[in-house]
Amino acid sequence: MTSTSQCCNSPNDKDTNNESTHDVVKDYYGKVLAGSDDLQTNACCTDDGLSTLMKTVLSNIHDEVLTRYYGCGLVTPESLAGCHILDLGCGAGRDCYALAQLVGESGSVIGVDMTDEQLAVANKHIEYHQNKFGFAKPNTTFLKGYIEKLDELNIPDNSIDVVISNCVINLSPDKNAVLKEVFRILKPGGEIYFSDVYADRRVPSHLVEDPLLYGECLSGALYWNDFENLAKHLGFAEPRLVSSRVITVDNDELAAKLEDIRFTSATYRLFKADGLETDAQDYGHQVKYLGTITEHEQAFHFDQSTYFVKGEVTNVSGNQWHTLKQSRFNKYFEFIENDSKHLGFFAAQNQRSEADFHFQIEPQQSASGCCSPAPAKKTSCC
Numbered sequence: 001m002t003s004t005s006q007c008c009n010s011p012n013d014k015d016t017n018n019e020s021t022h023d024v025v026k027d028y029y030g031k032v033l034a035g036s037d038d039l040q041t042n043a044c045c046t047d048d049g050l051s052t053l054m055k056t057v058l059s060n061i062h063d064e065v066l067t068r069y070y071g072c073g074l075v076t077p078e079s080l081a082g083c084h085i086l087d088l089g090c091g092a093g094r095d096c097y098a099l100a101q102l103v104g105e106s107g108s109v110i111g112v113d114m115t116d117e118q119l120a121v122a123n124k125h126i127e128y129h130q131n132k133f134g135f136a137k138p139n140t141t142f143l144k145g146y147i148e149k150l151d152e153l154n155i156p157d158n159s160i161d162v163v164i165s166n167c168v169i170n171l172s173p174d175k176n177a178v179l180k181e182v183f184r185i186l187k188p189g190g191e192i193y194f195s196d197v198y199a200d201r202r203v204p205s206h207l208v209e210d211p212l213l214y215g216e217c218l219s220g221a222l223y224w225n226d227f228e229n230l231a232k233h234l235g236f237a238e239p240r241l242v243s244s245r246v247i248t249v250d251n252d253e254l255a256a257k258l259e260d261i262r263f264t265s266a267t268y269r270l271f272k273a274d275g276l277e278t279d280a281q282d283y284g285h286q287v288k289y290l291g292t293i294t295e296h297e298q299a300f301h302f303d304q305s306t307y308f309v310k311g312e313v314t315n316v317s318g319n320q321w322h323t324l325k326q327s328r329f330n331k332y333f334e335f336i337e338n339d340s341k342h343l344g345f346f347a348a349q350n351q352r353s354e355a356d357f358h359f360q361i362e363p364q365q366s367a368s369g370c371c372s373p374a375p376a377k378k379t380s381c382c
Contacts, residue, residue, distance in 0.1 A: 050074065051295055054098075060132050061097045062125045068092035068118060075164045076102065077193040077269065078293050078300070079328055083161040086185065087111045088147040088178070088194075089168025093122030093140070097129050099164070100140050111142045112153065119144055148177035150185060160185045161328065165194035167265070170220045176230060179270075183235045186272040189326035192236075193269045197247065198224040200262040200359045207261075213254065218247075218263060224357060231268075237276035238319050240303040242267040246358045262359040269303060273323045280317035280346040284338035287324060288313050292332050300332075304356065308333075317346035 050058070054076060058066070068091060075095055080102040087096050090111025100109045113119050122142045130138045145153045147168065163182050172178050182192050202223045213219035222230070231239045244266040249255040291297050291310030300308045308314055313336065316324075324333055 053295060057098050057101050060101065060129070061094060062128055064121055065092045065094050065097060065125055068121050069094040070167065074098070075166045075193060075195055075267070077162060077164070077191070078296060079332070080107065080162065082106045083328070084159065085109045086150075086155065086160045086163045088163060088165035088182075089113055089171070090122060090142065091115070091118045093125070093142065095164060095166055096122065096140050096142070097125075100129065101133055103139065105135050105137075105139060107139060109140045110155070111140065112145055112147055112150070113142070114144065114146055116144070148172060148174045148181065150181040155185050157184055158187050161187055161190050163190070163192040163194070165192070165196065167195055167197060167217050169194065170197045170217050170222065171214070172220070175222060175227075176234070179231060179234045179236070183272055188272060188274065189328065189330075191269050191271045191327065193242075193267070195265060195267045197221040198227060198264055198266055198357070200224070200264075200354060200357075202226065203261060207257065210257065213257060216254065218249070218254075218258065221263060224264070224266070224354070225352075228352060231270055232278070235272065236270035237273070237278065238271070238280065238323070240269045240271075240306075241352065241356060242269055242301075242303050244304075244357045246361055248361070264357045264359050266357060271323045271327060273319075273326045275322045276319045280319045282315075282343040282346040283318045283321075283340050284343055285316050285318055285321035285340075286313050286336040286338060287316055287321065288334040288336070290332050290334065293329075319346075 054074060070091060076098065080099065081104055083103050084107060085099050085103060087099070087109065090096050090113045093111055096109045096111040100107075103109060111122060113122070119142055126138050126140060126142075129140065143153050147165075163186060169175060169178055179192075186192065197217045197220075199221045200223070203219050203221060207213055207219040210219055228239045244264045247263040247265055249258060249263075287308070289300055289308035289310055289312065293300055298310050302308060306316075306320065321335065321337075324330060325335055
């Protein structure tokens with residue numbers, strides 16, 4: 001599904017192609033890039049709109065870790081205290097060290113990466129962050145390995161509350177294997193919450209084979225519709241789009257190679273939940289948000305189309321109702337079943353279209369801020 005050129009490869013051919021792609025990525029992120037300023041697009045860019053809490057969290061992270069950051073968003077789902085988290089493609093550990101503060105001493109964060117140079121930076125600062133956070137012992141661990149082969153790292157089935165990933169899955173030559181392994185290790189009710197790059201169409205194989213385009217998180221991107229179908233096939237019945245932003249290519253040579261393919265940086269949340277249907281159906285289910293999630297006391301944006309206001313009863317699909325009830329969010333809601341009479345299609349959570357994503361710059365958008373459309377000269381906020 002990553003490209004049409006791979007569909008008829010033998011298992012040995014596939015292994016060889018995967019190793020070659022891994023080598024390209026390891027070389028690019030281990031040797032070619034000295035820091036985030038070397039990137040050629042705004043794909044790896046952090047949202048400016050940080051809360052006071054997240055500004056404090058980031059201020060506690062060592063400068064060397066911050067300068068080796070190449071993600072495409074700040075991946076911080078809600079309600080993480082005490083959670084066990086896995087970061088796919090952790091790099092130098094920025095997101096791991098941010099989340100380590102949010103899960104606290106009773107939680108843990110495991111970072112997985114295949115790049116020696118990045119892991120060396122992450123491991124170098126474990127003790128620094130333990131002391132900075134005031135923890136009696138570290139709650140972060142970094143493992144060298146491939147995100148397609150978590151089984152080789154002895155990560156047990158049903159052992160992880162939340163998986164995160166930040167602009168990394170697009171770099172994998174086998175997205176199917178990545179999501180299959182994520183589904184295996186997640187606890188029932190657990191989720192993968194991640195930012196990544198998607199295309200508005202399938203990227204042709206000759207661009208997938210371009211090492212610069214691949215390393216810049218562009219030509220390895222899935223067509224968004226292929227991604228959603230893949231996720232559903234592997235058990236994530238209802239992919240939930242949280243947000244998206246347009247990706248600009250600030251290098252004329254790269255832009256010419258890409259022709260008219262457009263890209264977006266999108267954040268999704270996928271839940272491992274039982275009893276979900278292929279399409280969202282209306283059974284008259286309702287929930288009332290209690291307003292008890294930290295920093296979301298008045299309202300909770302669950303995803304792009306779902307907004308809960310404290311104290312208000314909200315109609316939800318059967319899928320949404322079951323997902324919330326099985327997840328770590330169940331303690332924040334009152335659940336109203338309304339005798340489970342089937343009322344038909346729940347249109348608000350069906351029929352995703354390209355219009356739900358930001359693939360192009362809108363006329364009213366300005367070029368200010370480092371996650372806005374490209375300025376005349378590329379700058380980086382990562």
